[in-house]
Amino acid sequence: MSQPFYITTAIAYPNGKPHIGHAYEAIATDAIARFQRLNGREVCFVTGTDEHGLKMDQTARAAGKATRDLADEMSLYFKQMCKTLDISYDHFCRTTAENHHTASQAIWKRLEASGDLYLDRYEGWYSVRDEAYYDESELTDGEEGQKLSPQGTPVEWTVEESWFFRLSKYEQPLLEYYAANPDFIRPDSRKNETVKFVEGGLKDLSVSRTSFDWGVKVPGSENHVMYVWLDALTTYISAIGFPNETEEWRKFWPASVHIIGKDIVRFHTVYWPAFLMSAGLPLPKMVFGHGFLLSRGEKMSKSLGNVVDPIELAQLFGVDALRYFLLREVSFGQDGSYSPEAIVTRVNADLANSFGNLAQRTLSLIFKNCEGRLPANGGHHDDDNALLELIGNAVSKQIPAHFEDLAMSQALEAWMQAVFACNAYVDVQAPWALKKTDPERMETVLATLFMCIAQLAIAALPIIPGSATKLLDQMGVPNEARNFADAGTHWYAQLAESGFQIAQPIGLFPRLELPAEEGVAA
RNA sequence: GGCGAAGUAGCUCAGCUGGUUAGAGCGGUGGAAUCAUAAUCCAUAGGUCGGGGGUUCAAGUCCCUCCUUCGCUACCA
Numbered sequence: 001m002s003q004p005f006y007i008t009t010a011i012a013y014p015n016g017k018p019h020i021g022h023a024y025e026a027i028a029t030d031a032i033a034r035f036q037r038l039n040g041r042e043v044c045f046v047t048g049t050d051e052h053g054l055k056m057d058q059t060a061r062a063a064g065k066a067t068r069d070l071a072d073e074m075s076l077y078f079k080q081m082c083k084t085l086d087i088s089y090d091h092f093c094r095t096t097a098e099n100h101h102t103a104s105q106a107i108w109k110r111l112e113a114s115g116d117l118y119l120d121r122y123e124g125w126y127s128v129r130d131e132a133y134y135d136e137s138e139l140t141d142g143e144e145g146q147k148l149s150p151q152g153t154p155v156e157w158t159v160e161e162s163w164f165f166r167l168s169k170y171e172q173p174l175l176e177y178y179a180a181n182p183d184f185i186r187p188d189s190r191k192n193e194t195v196k197f198v199e200g201g202l203k204d205l206s207v208s209r210t211s212f213d214w215g216v217k218v219p220g221s222e223n224h225v226m227y228v229w230l231d232a233l234t235t236y237i238s239a240i241g242f243p244n245e246t247e248e249w250r251k252f253w254p255a256s257v258h259i260i261g262k263d264i265v266r267f268h269t270v271y272w273p274a275f276l277m278s279a280g281l282p283l284p285k286m287v288f289g290h291g292f293l294l295s296r297g298e299k300m301s302k303s304l305g306n307v308v309d310p311i312e313l314a315q316l317f318g319v320d321a322l323r324y325f326l327l328r329e330v331s332f333g334q335d336g337s338y339s340p341e342a343i344v345t346r347v348n349a350d351l352a353n354s355f356g357n358l359a360q361r362t363l364s365l366i367f368k369n370c371e372g373r374l375p376a377n378g379g380h381h382d383d384d385n386a387l388l389e390l391i392g393n394a395v396s397k398q399i400p401a402h403f404e405d406l407a408m409s410q411a412l413e414a415w416m417q418a419v420f421a422c423n424a425y426v427d428v429q430a431p432w433a434l435k436k437t438d439p440e441r442m443e444t445v446l447a448t449l450f451m452c453i454a455q456l457a458i459a460a461l462p463i464i465p466g467s468a469t470k471l472l473d474q475m476g477v478p479n480e481a482r483n484f485a486d487a488g489t490h491w492y493a494q495l496a497e498s499g500f501q502i503a504q505p506i507g508l509f510p511r512l513e514l515p516a517e518e519g520v521a522a
Numbered sequence: 523g524g525c526g527a528a529g530u531a532g533c534u535c536a537g538c539u540g541g542u543u544a545g546a547g548c549g550g551u552g553g554a555a556u557c558a559u560a561a562u563c564c565a566u567a568g569g570u571c572g573g574g575g576g577u578u579c580a581a582g583u584c585c586c587u588c589c590u591u592c593g594c595u596a597c598c599a
Binding site for chain 2: 009013018021024025189190196197203206229260262263264266270291335342352353354360361413420427428432505
């Protein structure tokens, strides 16, 4: 019986098209999900769009569209991005969906039943232009004594009726939970931040708005819509059936891990667990805050004109090249830097030159020298056994351990070390020379390489699913062997006996060239 | 201001709970090889691990301080 594994990305706010940050999160989450499937777990992978809130409303108005239409349109971009990038989600959730509204209202009622909601007034300096409240300390004095927001817009003292959530009540329970579950927040630096924040004291949270109506209606207070985060976070449970006791719900909640950006750690590690505690539901096992991608070390922004469209990147360099680059080059949890030069260099060195060429040279030798069958395994030498052991250890131990730890870059580093070992082995054994001196030995060497390359391709499936699958298909590796437990088993002899023949091998990782035009920004 | 992250070979970065001659990739240099996507393999490059102080038998690895860069500071992944 396989152990369920439930993983989510953050639910993206689609008031603009997806950018490389969304792509990065989706790719990283997808790699983990794919790994767990290959690791024998039953996986549920959820992503989606968080379509409520003021900004969507404003963006739509500015574009002269109905908010609902904008949401439909934008949400589609995110879905397309997932398709382009080979994101293997099980559910794509939209917060505007009816079942999601039902779920949000259900959790609201639970908070209310726990006595954690109360109606009060929200007062403060409000800027109509910014549609935001500011603290007194943030304001500056403008002309004629008019107070101004940090953005320089006029503010006025405003009183708004609002529902509040007794967040303060959960200060101690949260701290106790963090202490009892050291892996709840990762990486550690994010945990430290969160703990410090909570220790600093929690104020009750305003969880409804009356100033606009694009959202989930508050049960019993129809002029209120729910705070967008309360609604958005609920996606993680509405996606798998809540409030209904569906099979998925019973199987997958609590989530194994929420993968999110470092900027929204607080919502996921303070508010979300507090809501769940209040609702009497179990808490997710882990929240992982990944870093940001920088363009040549600089933050990406529209004004700098260095915003990158992930779809364009994928078209330019290839989906798997992009996936590989992001997961290999960036240490998961830390910020990383992107540039066309970096991706070309990394992908050419690792995928084209090292791994791709290894597969190509090996399969070519087999194709040309073995009369269309797989080479015979004529008894291994020490060198062969050493290589098989090294690859087996990498594929069955090191790489899965790193994946399990969400350390994709380290998994790939171990993977590359194994690739290097294979290339070194090829050069030492020189099968092209054995062809004349000792054909039997040549076949054994090629058979050894075949088994190693297949294992390496299997280990790479979570990262570069498309091309790894193509390679395994070329090699005829049976589906039953394409997972971490069975990659190193004895499928080879059976495959060879089956009479399987490889065709003229086709290179799967073409060398990339730097685009002629500087940068690829839109 | 507060909190946090980072500063390690030319470049991009690994270095967990302190312990033999500080690591990898890329680049550079010198060889080897020619099966393969002009790809591969071997060797090599002498970096005061931001500065200073301290703890310790022993510190990139702990403490203090200073400098630099960056993020967050209650509702934009």
